[in-house]
Amino acid sequence: MASAPQNLPLFYQALEPLSSQVHADHRIRPQETAPFLIGQHAVPVTVDEFPLVQRHMPIVFSSGDDAIPLALMGLNEGSNVFVDGEGKLTETNFYVPAYVRRYPYMLARLRPEADELSLCFDPTSPSIGVFDEGDRLFENGEPSEVTKQILAFNETFEQAGQRTQQFMNELREQGLLMDGEVTIQIDGNAQPFIYRGFQMVNEEKLAGLRGDQLRKMSQSGMLPLLYAHLFSLSLMREIFARQQATGQMPAPQLQPAG
Template sequence: MTETTPSATGQLTGNVLYYNQPEPLNPTTHKGMGVKRIDGPFSFAAKHNLVPLTVSEFQLAVLNGPIIFVGEEKTPLQVMGLNHDENIFVLPTGVFDAGVYVPAYVRRYPFVFANDSQAGQSILCVDRSAAFFAESNPELPFFDEKGEPTEYTQNCLKFCNDYEMERQKTQSFVQLLKALDLFESKESFYTPVNEDGTPGEPQKLADYFGVSEERLRALPAEKFMDLRQSGALNQIFAHLISLAQWDRLVALSMNRQMQLQNQAPQAANS
C-alpha cells in the first residue's frame, strides 16, 4: 500500500542512493512547497558510477555501458563510469550527454517510496536536500490550496508506483536466472598501451556477476524456450551485448580525462 499523506510519522527504514534527507510527503509539512526548475538538474547523479536498472530498461540502456549484477541479491546495475565517484555521462553542466539513456531510477528523483515500520506500509517521500526543492514560491507545488496533491505530484506518484512494479519484475527475473543457475563470476580487464606501442600490464576494471553463455547454451530445450516465450531471453541477450561496452567506457573515460586536463590550463590563464 502506498500513501502520499501518512497519518503518522513512523520510522523510515532503508538507505537509498542519492537521497540524503527523505521525508514523508504530506500537505501539512510541505504546504506551499514544491520544486523549481534549475540549470543542471542531474548534478546529483554526477558522483556515482553505478545506477540501478530495472529489467525492462536493459534494451534501452545497452549502448550506455555494461549492465552487471552485483552482491548476493544480484542487483542489476548500469556502469556509467570507471571511477566510483564519477558518472562520465553527466556533463559538467549537470545534464546527461546527448543520446544517453537516463535510467528511471535517476528520473524519479527527488521522490521515492520508503517503508514506514510503524504503519506497516510504503509511503511517498521527497528528498528535501534536492537542489531543486523549493521551500517557497515553487514552480510546481506539491499540493493545491485545498491540500490535495497537484497534477505534478499525482504524476510523480504514478511514476513511483510504475517503478515499484518494474522493480518487482526485476526481482522475479533475477530469481529466474538464479533458479536456472545461469550466474557466474566475471572480471573485466583493460590493457593499456606503452609509449613504445607494446601492450602494458592488464588492469582489472571490475568483479561482478553475469550470465554464463556456456550455461545458457547447455539449458534443456524446454527451459530455453520458456526464457524465449517469457521475453527473458531478450533481456539476457541485452545484458550479454552490453558487456562489450567495457572498451567503449574506457575510451570515453580517457577522452573525458584529456578534456579536463586541457581545460585546466585554460581556466588557470583566464
C-alpha cells in the first residue's frame, strides 16, 4: 500500500488509495451529521463558489503569502454557528462548500514525483467501510457508478482549485490584498470585539485600477468575484450575532477570524 502524504489537509486524519482489490467489499452510506465540522470556523472555498457562498457566509483570505479563500462559519476559533453539537446543519437552505462535500475523498499524488492524481479516502470516516447496507464502491472489479460520480466530483474540484490558484496569483500581482480588521461594539461591553488575522481586498486600490488592468479583470470574470467577496463581509455582524445567540462568545479581545 502506498504511503499517504505527510501533511494532511483539513478534516483528514489519514489517506488511503482506493483500490478495487483492497476495497472490493467496501460500501458507502450517507451520513446525517458531519462531526468534523464541529468547532471549525473557517473552510476553504474555490472562486467558482463565491456567488453562492457570499449569500450565507463572509469570504475572506487567509494570512501569509500563500493565501487561500475561506468561508467563515464562525468568527472565533472553535465556533461554527451553522452546525449543532452533533455536527448536523442547523440551516435548511444553506450552501455547503465543496471542500466539505468532498470529504472523505480527495485526489492526491501517491508519491511526490508522480504526475497523476489518485482517488484516495480517509479510512477513519464512518461513511465508508464493510457494511451490510449502502452503495458498493466496486462491482465485478470495476468502479461502480457511485465511485465514478465521486471521481468526477473530485476532478471538478481540482479544476476549480487551479482556477482559484490563478485568481490568487492575480490578486498578489495586482497588490490588491490587505490585512483585514473588523471591530464590533456591543451594548454593555466597554471593550469592542476586534477581529484580525485575515486578508481582504483593498477597495481603494480596486477602485483605482485603470485601463488594461481593469479591462483584463472584467474580461476574465474576476471583477464580479472580487465584489462578491466584498459584499459578503457585511455578514460578519450576522455571524457575530449568531455566536451571541448560541453562547459562543469569548471575552472581548483580539480574535483571529481567518
